[in-house]
Amino acid sequence: MAEGPTSVWSRPERGARGPAPERSREQLTAAAIELADEGGLAAVSMRQVARRLGTGPASLYRYISARDDLLDLMADAVTGEIDLDAPMSGDPVEDLAALAGRAKEVHLRHPWLLDLPTEPTVGPRGMDYLEHALRALEPTSLPQASRLEIIGLVNGLVTLFARTELQRRNTPDGPGRARTSYLATATEERHPLIAAALAASPGTEASQDTHVLFERMVRRVLTGLVELP
Amino acid sequence: MAEGPTSVWSRPERGARGPAPERSREQLTAAAIELADEGGLAAVSMRQVARRLGTGPASLYRYISARDDLLDLMADAVTGEIDLDAPMSGDPVEDLAALAGRAKEVHLRHPWLLDLPTEPTVGPRGMDYLEHALRALEPTSLPQASRLEIIGLVNGLVTLFARTELQRRNTPDGPGRARTSYLATATEERHPLIAAALAASPGTEASQDTHVLFERMVRRVLTGLVELP
DNA sequence: TAATACTGAGAACAGTGATCGCAGTATTGA
DNA sequence: TCAATACTGCGATCACTGTTCTCAGTATTA
Structure with a gap:
């Protein structure tokens, strides 16, 4: 009765009997x-x-x-659009960061990826991606059990930064942008710090290029995880 | 004609004329x-x-x-379920990490939060939360522009770890758990590293308590961001 | 008291994912 | 060679979704 919940990948694409x-x-x-x-x-x-x-x-x-x-x-x-053929340097942090950067590009190219309900089942290309990421971690002495988790964490950072970059892209910049959100109203009195943070026009210094922030963040997290026990 | 896209928060709950x-x-x-x-x-x-x-x-x-x-x-x-009345220590990293921990609890209590389409509009309680987080960052000398981004990053980490904790909770543990996913099949030959990573039974060392990993990660990211330029 | 602006809700609409059943077709086994 | 078999394509249809229309009823205002 109860059919096991099989994924697409485990079902054959077609039978062998009928018409093509x-x-x-x-x-x-x-x-x-x-x-x-x-x-x-x-x-x-x-x-x-x-x-x-x-x-x-x-x-x-x-x-x-x-x-x-x-x-x-x-x-x-x-x-599958993520290039896995680029040569690896041998430095786990560097290689994983580069991979993450390429993964982020795909997210920017296909914004709907962020709207997918709870992480989709990993398919053949996902397997190749995973294997590649694990190969980058190979030079480390990390316990097997935590390697997949680290990759998951990096993937999370990818989606995280992709999301902010995308919504920044869709926000017409300039200090006079329409703040339709509730954020604009009733701020001064009860939420002075929010008012102050919003007053500083975006596009300043550290806020400017989120991609460099992304690179820095990924490297920081990775070095922390890879070098320590 | 074109009504501006007003959020719930900016519309009155009721008119003043008709029946209650x-x-x-x-x-x-x-x-x-x-x-x-x-x-x-x-x-x-x-x-x-x-x-x-x-x-x-x-x-x-x-x-x-x-x-x-x-x-x-x-x-x-x-x-609004996030407790904002707990006293703050004055250490930005410590205070934000504590706040993040409480936010994660809410996500574990209401898993559907992770399924919400692209971050919802921030309402009154969200404003209070934001203001609280900004107050924790007040002792720092961070530029105004990047403070909101740091909070966004921490929130991202919250959802990230909440997601993994939830799906771990829903995965019947034990080494013989049913691996219905494609991950199990055709692994040994073309994906030896994945096979190796999966062979190590979960529940070992670092993999065990994701909450301590969460705390460590949040602190690490925050110290890196707060102390450096 | 009349005009006004609201509330409640039944009926209905367009769009959704999914299923059923049937005609047609290629492969199989005897 | 020829049924039996197992498949494909797909029109019709179902249950369900968010949303709007409409209209009777009701409280407030002038």
Whole structure:
């Protein structure tokens, strides 16, 4: 009765009996990613994907068993955009930081990645990524158990900084930007420190280039974790 | 024509003319939080909230103008659960770390917080929280512009560690736990390092208590940011 | 008292993910 | 060679979602 919750990756793409499918998971994924790049995750509905492929919604369920499968496929596909062929220096901190930088670029290119519900299942490309990250950590003497956690932490920093960079990009800068948020109102009296922090126009010094902050942060966290027990 | 995108906080809860409303935003919020605590964010549908309040879905729109408003209200309400009355030591790192720890507890108590789409609008309780965090940073000589960013970073660490703690909690431990994920399969040959990392049973040393890792990480990041330029 | 501005809520709409069942087609085994 | 088998495509449809329309009822204001 109770079918085990199998991921897309463990189900075969097609059977061996019937007529050849007219489409492929890869095509579904590509169409979905296009839609998401253009209109966000909300634009990735079964009907929209189907329309873009010139078919009906029901047909998609021959390739995937739920919309979530599609999201997993999308995430894994763009993970494949991370270049893993760049040579490694041998310095774990340096190599992981570089990898994180490339991962962040992918997030900036596909902002919908941040809207995915709780980290998607890791697929083949995700496996390659993980293996690569572990290889960067190989020169260290870290206990096996904590290596995956460190990578998870770095990935978290990636999403964290990607998020702030994206919302900064979408915020029309200049000191006179429209502060529609509640932050603007009723600040002076009950929240003097917030008022002071907001008064300082953004774009000053340390606040300017979040990417260098990102690099610095990742290196700092990594050196701390890699060198100490 | 184009109504400015006003948040819930800037709209009055009720007009002054008609009959007194039979319910309040607070009641809607409480009902929604109950539903979310029980069945996740997906359980918070207009109909479910309405049913719990003994009314129809349409009536809810007298109190909020969209479901997103409800999510904002929920987030702000549970932000209010963070205790801001604990005395501060005067050490910025220590005080912010303590605050972060209390914020993490709230995330563990309300896991749906992690599923909220892109950080909700900051409401009154969020303002108090922010002000409190800024007060902790007051003894430092940090430029105004970067203070908010540091707090954002700490909040990011909170969600990051809350996420890993939650999914560890939901993973039945023991070495023989069912690895339904793709991680288990086809690992040995093409991904030897992943295999090695997985072979080491979790629950060893550094991997054990993520909370101490969290505390250490927050302190490390903060000391690095607070002391340096 | 009349005008006004509100509240409650049933009905309905467009859009969502997903399922069922059936016609058509390629592969298999006898 | 030829049924049996296992698949594909997909129209129709279901349950559910957020949201709006509309209108009767009610409290406040002038």
